[in-house]
Amino acid sequence: MNYLQLLQLALPEAIVVITALAVLTVGLTRERADDLATGIGVIGLVAAAVAIGRLPDSAFLFGGMLVVTPLTALFKLICLALALFTVVLARGSGFTRHAAEFVGIILLATVGLMVLVGTEELLMIFIGLELTGLSLYVMTAFDRASRSSAEAGVKYFLFGSVSSAFTLFGLSLVYGMCGTTGLNAIGQKIGAGPIEPLLAAGIVMTLVGLAFKIAAAPFHLWAPEAYTGAPVPSAAFIASGSKVASFVVLGKILLVGFAPAEGSAEWHRVAAGWAPLIAALAALSIIIGNLAALAQTNVRRLLAYSAVAHAGYTLLGLLAGGREGFGATLFYTTTYAFTLLGAFGVVAFVRRETGGDDFAHFKRLRRHSPLLAGCMAVFMLSLAGLPPLAGFFGKFYLFAAALSAGENQGLLWLVALAFFGSLLSLYYYLLVLKVIFVDDAASTESTYAPAGFDPLQRITVAVLAAVVLGLGVLPSALLGRIAAALP
């Protein structure tokens, strides 16, 4: 290894860091830096994506601290794309005078996501989680004029740092018992002998910490606050980028590092390991998330609770394990991230025009912007899992992978639960669409002010809707790449 090689392999991350510093400089030197900062951010993200295309096919540095494979390249690209959409949607939202600094923080969070996706080593996983986490806490509390933003920031920070402490304690126990921090080496070490209680304690603590990050019940309490109180672009990035990277890491930890300690969550033959734990998290998330979402009258809270339920569905793929299960998880979490980013884009539009995001504020959306109303319909129906949208195929692959894993369809109980959960979710997603498309005539007062999106932002939301639709019609476009990239 020499430094030149490191620079070559870490070039995408380096470009994003330099872009962040450039954006900060612009914010420092110019009074109205909004447009310039967005422009530089977009150029930097695109340049980083180009640099990813020029990476070698495979590289393994420092015992897995920096890994380049087709899979890491694909997910770094996805993280960059999510950051790009977030930067564009954040433009002109007017909640802060430090717009350039906001873009800079988004870029630093993106570096964290790329570090997370591109590593197979415990130390780097923790640094990536912290880099992402710290940036997201700041993004959550960024709206200094709003009490709820500050409250959400404090709550997210407290929950997040406690969960980081759990993860770190768990990781250090795993390191102590295995004597190594590389995931592959840990897998071999665990597979070599019986699982000792202290190692089990380490695994459980690591998983508890990561369950906070993906907002799985019963560790989801921060999610509704953060999604509701944070500025909309921050909430969108928390719900999309951070989720994708966390699931990639969780998948690697479970299926590479802790693979020999899986146990079984199959009905009638439950065996000790992480599988029963993950199954319990998934079941609780599906039940609590869907039931709580039923009672919401605020679109952002509804999205937050439904995010808990979606985390539960996504865990099914990890339970199924293997290439098929991991592939289904990655496909689902990616399509979900794009869908939620789009939905938050529409929420941002409504919020800018009416000042709120309760159901009542969405009443005149169809009259005011038929395009965005149509996009919202695509996003909601995809989240509910209706064909031919991406959400349907995502759920289909997840359930199929879970059913075909093991003999006798031992995971049928969980699949059935997830199926009823998504039937239930259809009701509250349709409720949102009913407000937009049916209640419209009932309201007469006009509260919309023409201060909303510029054409570029409308196009961005439309592009996201097209992606969701496109991945539904042609799921193999992404699924094929994921399957080809998985080892």
Place this chain on the structure above:
Amino acid sequence: MNTAAFIAIAVLTLSGALAAATLPRLIHAALFLVVAFVGIAAFYFLLGAEFVGLAQIFVYVGAVAVLIVFTILLTRREEEQTGGLNWGGAVVAVAVFIGLLWAILRTPAVNIAAGPIDALTVRRIGEVLMTDYVWPLQCVGVLLTAALLGALLLVMEEKRP
């Protein structure tokens, strides 16, 4: 000798931590937290990890503790309320403690003595940081930048136009 030192340090650290968690006045709790930090540094010295021990004293006792005390003095507006014992938290803490204790006692590998290792010099740490661990070092640099930037953004005066 070592056992006696271990017990003395353990009592010091645990009582410091307990006092920090239970004392009603925030400033007292902060000062007892310093005692707990010093105890942990003493553990590092006992284990022969001088560098980590010194770093613990410089960073935690020196910087972090002073920062906490300053923060308390600068932000305190009214008398702190004396909150009662948080029973939920206590139950969870005791449960985690019993679980860990059980795991440690049941794990045979803990009783195997570690082999002797070479004395760790600062030079060696520096070499490793610039070679094997250069990528984490860079990323921690970015992390600290993000933290500094975030802290500044959150405390900066927001001027409304």
